[in-house]
Amino acid sequence: MLNSPVLTLNSGMIPIDICNVKEAIVLQILDKAEAVKVDDQQHIRSQYLTLPLPRVIMLFNFHRIPRKKVVYSRLNIIYRDDMRCQYCGKRFKMDELTVDHVIPLSRWHSMSTHHRPESPNSWENQVCACKRCNTIKGNKLIRECGFSLLRKPVEPKYMPYLIISRDKADRYGWLEFLNYNVRVVEAIDTGPSF
Numbered sequence: 001m002l003n004s005p006v007l008t009l010n011s012g013m014i015p016i017d018i019c020n021v022k023e024a025i026v027l028q029i030l031d032k033a034e035a036v037k038v039d040d041q042q043h044i045r046s047q048y049l050t051l052p053l054p055r056v057i058m059l060f061n062f063h064r065i066p067r068k069k070v071v072y073s074r075l076n077i078i079y080r081d082d083m084r085c086q087y088c089g090k091r092f093k094m095d096e097l098t099v100d101h102v103i104p105l106s107r108w109h110s111m112s113t114h115h116r117p118e119s120p121n122s123w124e125n126q127v128c129a130c131k132r133c134n135t136i137k138g139n140k141l142i143r144e145c146g147f148s149l150l151r152k153p154v155e156p157k158y159m160p161y162l163i164i165s166r167d168k169a170d171r172y173g174w175l176e177f178l179n180y181n182v183r184v185v186e187a188i189d190t191g192p193s194f
Ligand SMILES: [Zn+2]
Pocket: 085, 086, 087, 088, 089, 090, 129, 130, 131, 132, 133, 134
């Protein structure tokens, strides 16, 4: 029970982290946070106090929204593109998505440096694509297969800070507290990398 996750909000009620019950209790005892949602059915008991199990806490005197630099990864390219194939424009489930090189690796050196990004494996040359579009595209350039890009791929300036699975948000009653800096996903395929 002490390891159960607790959603941590800043003083402006924006979710910024997930801690565990043990850490949440310490923050409450030190008067650095208060519980804004508890599970009344369960209690933490010690020699000195009894507290209802915290599910969501709010920090006092902490107004910032910490940001981490977005790590360049396959998963984050898919998240940047909102799980939407950048060629056909449809959204897919994670296991139906791939990451495609806009300029294929096999064509990279035949392109003049003016017409290509700095690196083939980069935010600027990789996009989320469904398996079907990826197969059609193969080693072609987008104009050779009549494709166009939904939007120009760039390094994300802003990404949500927290990724939380819907299952977890449901189970711990967090949904009402989630805000613009949280992305709720159906399932977390690999560990969150940003
Ligand atoms: Zn597609």
